[in-house]
Amino acid sequence: MDNTQQSQWRKAMSEFKTLKKRRWSKRQKKEALWGLLFVSPFIIGFLGFMFLPMLFSFVGSFTNYNVTNRMDFIGLNNFRRMFTQDELFTTSLYNTAYYVLFNVPLTTAGGVFLAVLLNRQIRGIRVFRTIFYLPSILSGVAVYVLWMQLLSPSSGLVNTILSWVGISGPAWLFDPQWTKPALILMRMWSVGGAMLLYLATLQNVPRQLYESAEVDGAGSFKKFLNITLPMITPIIFYDVVTSTIGAFQIFQEAYVMTEGGTGGPANSLLFYNLHMWNQAFVARNMGYAMAMSMILFIIVLVLTFINLKLAPRWVHY
Amino acid sequence: MERLFWKGGIYIATSDVLAGDKAQPKVKREHFKSQKRQQLIGKIIVYIVLILVSVILLAPLWWMVSTSLKPMEEIVRFPPTFIPETIQFENYAQTVQAFPFFKYMRNTLFITVFVVLGNILSNSFIAYGFAKIDFPGKNVLFALVLATMMVPGFVTMIPQYILFTRIGWVGTYLPLIVPSFFGSAFNIFLLRQFYMSINNELTEAAQIDGANHLYIWSRLMIPLTKPALITVGIMSFNGAWNDFLGPLLYITREDMYTLQIGLQSFQNQSTTQWNYLMAGATLVMIPTVLLFFFAQKYFIQGMDLTGGTKG
Numbered sequence: 001m002d003n004t005q006q007s008q009w010r011k012a013m014s015e016f017k018t019l020k021k022r023r024w025s026k027r028q029k030k031e032a033l034w035g036l037l038f039v040s041p042f043i044i045g046f047l048g049f050m051f052l053p054m055l056f057s058f059v060g061s062f063t064n065y066n067v068t069n070r071m072d073f074i075g076l077n078n079f080r081r082m083f084t085q086d087e088l089f090t091t092s093l094y095n096t097a098y099y100v101l102f103n104v105p106l107t108t109a110g111g112v113f114l115a116v117l118l119n120r121q122i123r124g125i126r127v128f129r130t131i132f133y134l135p136s137i138l139s140g141v142a143v144y145v146l147w148m149q150l151l152s153p154s155s156g157l158v159n160t161i162l163s164w165v166g167i168s169g170p171a172w173l174f175d176p177q178w179t180k181p182a183l184i185l186m187r188m189w190s191v192g193g194a195m196l197l198y199l200a201t202l203q204n205v206p207r208q209l210y211e212s213a214e215v216d217g218a219g220s221f222k223k224f225l226n227i228t229l230p231m232i233t234p235i236i237f238y239d240v241v242t243s244t245i246g247a248f249q250i251f252q253e254a255y256v257m258t259e260g261g262t263g264g265p266a267n268s269l270l271f272y273n274l275h276m277w278n279q280a281f282v283a284r285n286m287g288y289a290m291a292m293s294m295i296l297f298i299i300v301l302v303l304t305f306i307n308l309k310l311a312p313r314w315v316h317y
Numbered sequence: 318m319e320r321l322f323w324k325g326g327i328y329i330a331t332s333d334v335l336a337g338d339k340a341q342p343k344v345k346r347e348h349f350k351s352q353k354r355q356q357l358i359g360k361i362i363v364y365i366v367l368i369l370v371s372v373i374l375l376a377p378l379w380w381m382v383s384t385s386l387k388p389m390e391e392i393v394r395f396p397p398t399f400i401p402e403t404i405q406f407e408n409y410a411q412t413v414q415a416f417p418f419f420k421y422m423r424n425t426l427f428i429t430v431f432v433v434l435g436n437i438l439s440n441s442f443i444a445y446g447f448a449k450i451d452f453p454g455k456n457v458l459f460a461l462v463l464a465t466m467m468v469p470g471f472v473t474m475i476p477q478y479i480l481f482t483r484i485g486w487v488g489t490y491l492p493l494i495v496p497s498f499f500g501s502a503f504n505i506f507l508l509r510q511f512y513m514s515i516n517n518e519l520t521e522a523a524q525i526d527g528a529n530h531l532y533i534w535s536r537l538m539i540p541l542t543k544p545a546l547i548t549v550g551i552m553s554f555n556g557a558w559n560d561f562l563g564p565l566l567y568i569t570r571e572d573m574y575t576l577q578i579g580l581q582s583f584q585n586q587s588t589t590q591w592n593y594l595m596a597g598a599t600l601v602m603i604p605t606v607l608l609f610f611f612a613q614k615y616f617i618q619g620m621d622l623t624g625g626t627k628g
Contacts, residue, residue: 012460015453032453034530038446039458041439045499050465053476060476067479117366130613131371135378137609140559141580142598146381148584149591157380160397189377220359249469252561256581259588273471280475281566290475297472304467 061291078291092275111194136192176266385595435497448512
């Protein structure tokens with residue numbers, strides 16, 4: 001995707017430079033009108049649902065807007081409050097960082113592991129692929145409700161299995177120490193999404209590479225280290241950046257699993273977006289919430305920029 | 318690697334991924350007996366790990382269905398039973414009443430139908446413009462389409478909510494439906510790739526015969542690109558069916574709830590009534606699971622569309 005975006009960007013820039021120089025015949029003009037007609041829904045949607053709202057957010061982040069009447073400019077006060085006064089903001093940043101830091105490496109490693117496991121021609125492999133992929137297509141409240149039962153301290157499946165090996169499981173969603181690991185565990189269930197990405201890459205690795213390595217007497221681990229891993233590093237990089245962006249925006253699970261966005265025991269599940277949500281729609285501090293959304297935008301922008309800048313160095317074409 | 322794509326947590330990849338077994342030719346080599354035995358052991362280990370992982374991944378679903386059929390006494394008993402001793406199908410009857418399942422399903426279907434329709438129409442319309450018509454600023458605009466993919470939903474959510482409040486749409490389905498009629502970056506991109514793979518001679522010939530673009534799009538392109546449109550339709554169905562955030566923000570009256578919101582408030586009311594909750598979760602999940610099994614081909618097709626276009 002990055003590659004296309006880059007070449008698209010280059011095309012766009014060169015077009016932009018020649019835009020005024022071109023002369024258009026009557027037929028071309030008519031054709032151009034058709035073109036604009038066809039893409040007009042996008043232009044209208046972009047302006048109405050994205051560009052103007054974001055502009056409003058940008059302006060609003062410097063105000064104390066609260067939907068009803070107030071909208072005074074208060075300069076950088078919202079941002080100052082975020083970093084100096086709002087303790088929950090710091091908590092939410094910590095929780096989000098914790099989640100990202102554990103979730104991303106674990107799902108990446110899990111995805112690579114399953115993909116390597118599946119990347120072989122043996123009987124019944126298709127069935128296994130379907131099974132591994134299935135959980136990742138399930139989403140929404142049903143999944144969260146299911147996991148609330150699985151993680152239930154007394155009657156849940158997870159603690160039942162732990163009890164077989166003599167471990168008395170934690171209270172998961174009720175223990176501030178264990179709430180985030182609980183969500184990370186839940187997320188591991190849908191590791192099939194990442195797996196599919198790696199599997200697609202692995203299947204393009206030439207078989208001969210492995211065969212010649214075998215002739216040289218390389219074992220499975222050596223083959224993985226010297227062939228598989230170098231071939232998939234670009235994808236690992238891409239996956240790490242996109243899932244960091246995704247994980248940073250965790251919201252729904254925290255909202256549903258803490259009974260309506262309360263943030264869980266000791267605010268241990270108060271993630272960045274949940275805090276923003278509460279500020280916007282519960283406390284009605286719209287100006288403050290919009291300032292938070294601007295910070296989120298900058299974070300995502302930086303991550304995307306890293307992705308676009310660094311990706312070409314990792315990718316071997 | 319150029320043939321994969323990512324959207325909202327779903328990875329989509331080329332056809333050979335799930336289809337699997339398009340085996341590369343096996344190389345025949347001479348083996349010594351011990352080597353063969355080693356290979357056999359290796360194969361057995363691989364199967365054991367595969368089965369183990371499958372069991373782990375399927376266990377939650379099994380647990381959900383099994384809990385949904387148990388009476389409450391059996392759920393709280395220790396150690397728990399994996400196969401329900403008493404099967405209580407009434408749990409489902411109780412659930413669809415306690416949590417007005419059919420009412421919420423009608424509401425959800427209503428929204429979903431319009432979202433799917435809106436996505437198919439708008440995205441194919443816009444994509445046709447980008448793929449088949451030459452107009453100034455096309456590449457700049459398309460770069461903009463790609464750029465919108467990077468904007469997180471939470472950044473536009475608050476001002477959008479303010480906008481919809483101001484025009485009086487909060488409490489209606491309009492904020493959930495209307496935006497889907499203005500295209501979405503990923504689908505535009507997907508369909509544009511598909512249209513570009515169709516030979517220009519066809520549209521040019523139709524134009525010489527006097528057909529305008531509206532005619533070509535609706536009469537030639539839509540029938541030709543049915544598989545791609547079904548893919549877009551399935552993905553939008555899944556998105557709308559499982560959408561939680563939108564309804565949470567914009568639906569205010571209980572009788573307008575969707576399944577996702579309904580299940581969440583049902584969960585809040587009956588926190589430990591696990592059999593009913595699991596029955597509810599099962600019912601809500603069924604359409605997605607069915608879609609996955611019957612339309613795997615289309616999930617995969619979407620991926621093929623993005624293939625061979627890079628670089």
